[in-house]
Amino acid sequence: MAGEGRRKLLAVSSGGGHWIEMRRILPAFDGFDLVLASTDPGPDADLGPVAYHVLPNVTRKNAADLPRLVAAVIGLVRRERPDLVVTTGAAPGLVALAAAKILAGSRTVWIDSIAAAEAMSLSGRLARPVADAWLTQWPHLARPGGPEHWGAVL
Amino acid sequence: MSGQENGAGRPDGGGAAGAAAIFVTVGSLFRFDRLIAAMDGWAAGSDLPVLAQIGTGGMRPSHMDWVERLDRAEFERAVAGSRLVVAHAGVGSVVTAARFGRPVVVLPRRRHLGEHTSDHQMETIGWLRDKPGIWVAEAEDRLADAIDSALAMPAGTLRTLPPVAPDAFIARLRHFLVG
Numbered sequence: 427m428a429g430e431g432r433r434k435l436l437a438v439s440s441g442g443g444h445w446i447e448m449r450r451i452l453p454a455f456d457g458f459d460l461v462l463a464s465t466d467p468g469p470d471a472d473l474g475p476v477a478y479h480v481l482p483n484v485t486r487k488n489a490a491d492l493p494r495l496v497a498a499v500i501g502l503v504r505r506e507r508p509d510l511v512v513t514t515g516a517a518p519g520l521v522a523l524a525a526a527k528i529l530a531g532s533r534t535v536w537i538d539s540i541a542a543a544e545a546m547s548l549s550g551r552l553a554r555p556v557a558d559a560w561l562t563q564w565p566h567l568a569r570p571g572g573p574e575h576w577g578a579v580l
Numbered sequence: 581m582s583g584q585e586n587g588a589g590r591p592d593g594g595g596a597a598g599a600a601a602i603f604v605t606v607g608s609l610f611r612f613d614r615l616i617a618a619m620d621g622w623a624a625g626s627d628l629p630v631l632a633q634i635g636t637g638g639m640r641p642s643h644m645d646w647v648e649r650l651d652r653a654e655f656e657r658a659v660a661g662s663r664l665v666v667a668h669a670g671v672g673s674v675v676t677a678a679r680f681g682r683p684v685v686v687l688p689r690r691r692h693l694g695e696h697t698s699d700h701q702m703e704t705i706g707w708l709r710d711k712p713g714i715w716v717a718e719a720e721d722r723l724a725d726a727i728d729s730a731l732a733m734p735a736g737t738l739r740t741l742p743p744v745a746p747d748a749f750i751a752r753l754r755h756f757l758v759g
Contacts, residue, residue: 435757442608443671450675450745454753466608470652485609486697510757535756541671543703559756577749580675580741 432459436508436532438522439515440483441465444539447514450579451537454512461506465518484517492517499525508532513553514579515539520549523556535559540578542567586647587640599661600631600645602727607670608649611638612695615687618720619666620644622727631658656680664730666723669701669716674708678741683730685715687723713738 435458439448445464462469462476465483469476479502484495495518503525511526512535513519519536526532536557538550543564554560554572562568563578604619606612616634620641623630630644633655640646650658659665660680667673669688677684688705689695709716713733715726744750 443673443675446672446675450743451750451753453744454750454757456754458757466651468651472653483609487610512753512757533757535753539671541700541704543700543707547700548698576752577746579745579749 432457433509434459434461434506435510435512436461436463436502436506436522436526438463438481438511438513438519440518443541444514444516444519447537447539447579448512451512451514458510461508463502463518463522481518492521496521496525500529503529503532511535513537515547516549520553520556523553527556533558535561537561538563538567538573540564540580546573587645599658600629601663602626602628602630602666603658603662603664604630604632604644604666605655605658605668605673606633606635606638607668607673609635610689610696611635612668612687612689613639614693614695614720615666615668616641616646618687618723622724628663631662633658663735664727666727668695669704669708671704674704674714675741678713678738679743681713681736681738681740683713683715683733683738685717685723685726685730687717687720 435455437448439445441464463479463481465481469478481498482491482495484491499521507530508526510533511522513522514537523534534557536553538546540563560572562573562575565575568575616632616639620643623643632641632644632646633650634646634648636648659676659682662682665677665682665684667684667686669686674684688701691699705716708714715730717723717726
């Protein structure tokens, strides 16, 4: 690694299935100064001591909570100033990519959920302008110019 | 599980503390009363102990032990200790069942019933249905047959899913991140 310290990587996702997908790619983050953010009240116990931040969850059912999510993400990005941000979705990840791009110039990765088997998810489509790597987990959804298919969590 | 509601559906039940032969889960986001009601009805006619994770604000079953939510460790214990998982068609539930080599029956949430914000679980069952150890019930009237089929599978015959993504995907991601 160049420089005096490890680069900082923020791994952010909604809870539930999105988080389980993120857990499956954690080995890709070895050697980075890792910060996790998700919507569950705390990190999984088996992760041991980790830097973990709780974010409000926002889905189409509670879109009115979006300002609260945006504020929380902006605070997180300002504090952590990540060099890289990786998300497996959904809305919290989208907001994190946008905030990191604008506030920290981070390098960003969007990985659309494996559940999105027939088309990119809505949040995935919205993430396109703020994702340096814009990925689908389904080969048949890859297109010239994006999204790309690099593999899948299963 | 402390600090939240749970219940024992059977007079001789051990409460919601331990694993049960059948573990029912609606996932961590929204309740799914159609699944819980159908499984409550199924449990009424079965001797097998059933534990249901019913979500916040979900209907209370009468014939199953239940808990509103489980943390990651509790959830994995419930799956690992079961013979069969019955779940919404969510990636987290299916992956966790596969991690422990447990058969899983899935019922997809439907958007038009207010069970999710889109019909992506219908997409999910399309690619899940051919996988070993996964049985799809498109609607609740198909659950009993799916459960019978899944229970007929001898215990321990399913391979367990590795805990992390395939090496090639991780390597490709890492190459981009380190680069």
